[in-house]
Amino acid sequence: MTGELRLVANVSLLFAEVPYLQRFARAARAGFTAVETWWPWPSAVPSSSEVDDFVAAISEAGVSLTGLNLFAGDMSGGERGIVSNPARREEFAANLDLVVAIAERTGCPAFNALYGQRTPGGDPAEEDAVAREQLATATRRLGQAGGTVLVEPLGRGLNGAYPLTTAADGARVVEQARADTGADTIGLLFDTFHLTTSGDDLKRVIDTHGSLIAHVQLADAPGRGQPGTGDIDFAGVLEHLWRAGYRGNVACEYKPTVPTEESLGWVEGVPHLGW
Numbered sequence: 001m002t003g004e005l006r007l008v009a010n011v012s013l014l015f016a017e018v019p020y021l022q023r024f025a026r027a028a029r030a031g032f033t034a035v036e037t038w039w040p041w042p043s044a045v046p047s048s049s050e051v052d053d054f055v056a057a058i059s060e061a062g063v064s065l066t067g068l069n070l071f072a073g074d075m076s077g078g079e080r081g082i083v084s085n086p087a088r089r090e091e092f093a094a095n096l097d098l099v100v101a102i103a104e105r106t107g108c109p110a111f112n113a114l115y116g117q118r119t120p121g122g123d124p125a126e127e128d129a130v131a132r133e134q135l136a137t138a139t140r141r142l143g144q145a146g147g148t149v150l151v152e153p154l155g156r157g158l159n160g161a162y163p164l165t166t167a168a169d170g171a172r173v174v175e176q177a178r179a180d181t182g183a184d185t186i187g188l189l190f191d192t193f194h195l196t197t198s199g200d201d202l203k204r205v206i207d208t209h210g211s212l213i214a215h216v217q218l219a220d221a222p223g224r225g226q227p228g229t230g231d232i233d234f235a236g237v238l239e240h241l242w243r244a245g246y247r248g249n250v251a252c253e254y255k256p257t258v259p260t261e262e263s264l265g266w267v268e269g270v271p272h273l274g275w
Contacts, residue, residue, distance in 0.1 A: 036067025081114025187214025
C-alpha cells in the first residue's frame with residue numbers, strides 16, 4: 001500500500017505478544033518501516049549495554065525510530081512525567097543527556113516530554129516555571145540534534161493531577177516554549193484518544209491549532225482500542241489533518257483487542273496512510 005502519511009507502530013502497546021526487544025522485528029514483518037516507543041527502561045539512565053541492545057534491535061529489524069518518550073517516572077505506578085517536578089531536575093538533566101545521545105545514534109526526530117502531574121502540596125506556579133525552563137532546554141538541545149520536542153495533553157480523569165488535558169492547554173505550553181527559544185522544534189502531540197476523552201472536538205482542534213501539531217497518535221475512544229472499536233471517525237479526522245497541511249507521521253498507539261496483526265485491518269481504505 002502507498003500513501004502520504006507514514007504509519008508508525010508504537011511498540012510499547014503493539015506486538016505485546018512477544019518480549020519488548022523482539023517487537024521491532026515483529027513490526028517490520030507486519031509491514032511497518034518505522035516505530036516509536038515509550039521510555040523502555042525503569043530508570044532515567046539505564047546501563048550502556050541496555051541502550052546498545054535497544055539500538056541494535058532497531059537496526060537489525062531494518063526499521064527507523066521516529067519517536068521516543070523521555071523518562072516519565074514510574075508509568076506503571078501512575079506517574080506521567082517529571083518535567084515540571086522541582087525535585088527531579090537532576091534526573092531530568094541526566095535523562096536528557098542520554099536522549100540526545102540516542103537521537104544522535106538513531107536519527108530519531110520526535111521526543112515526547114510528558115509534563116508531569118501536580119505534586120501533593122506543591123506550588124503550581126513553581127512547577128510551571130520549572131517545566132518552562134526544562135522544556136526550553138530540551139527544545140534547544142534536541143533541536144540541535146535534529147529533533148522536535150512533543151507536548152502531550154492527556155485524557156482528563158485518567159492520569160491523576162496532570163494539568164494539560166486539552167489541546168488548548170498543550171498549545172499554550174508549546175507557544176511559550178517557542179517564544180522562549182525562538183525555535184519551532186517543539187510542537188503539539190495530537191492524540192485522538194486523549195483529546196476525545198478530555199472532550200475536545202478533533203476537527204476543531206485541527207482548525208484551531210493545526211500549525212502547532214507535530215505528531216499524531218491514533219487510538220479509538222472510548223476504550224483506547226484500534227480504530228473501529230469506539231466512536232471516532234478516523235477517515236474524517238485524517239482527511240481533515242491532510243487538508244490542514246499535516247504531513248508528519250501517524251502512530252498506532254492503541255491497545256489491540258485482538259492479536260496485533262489482526263488489529264491492523266482498519267488501515268485498508270483509510271485515505272492518506274502508507275507504510
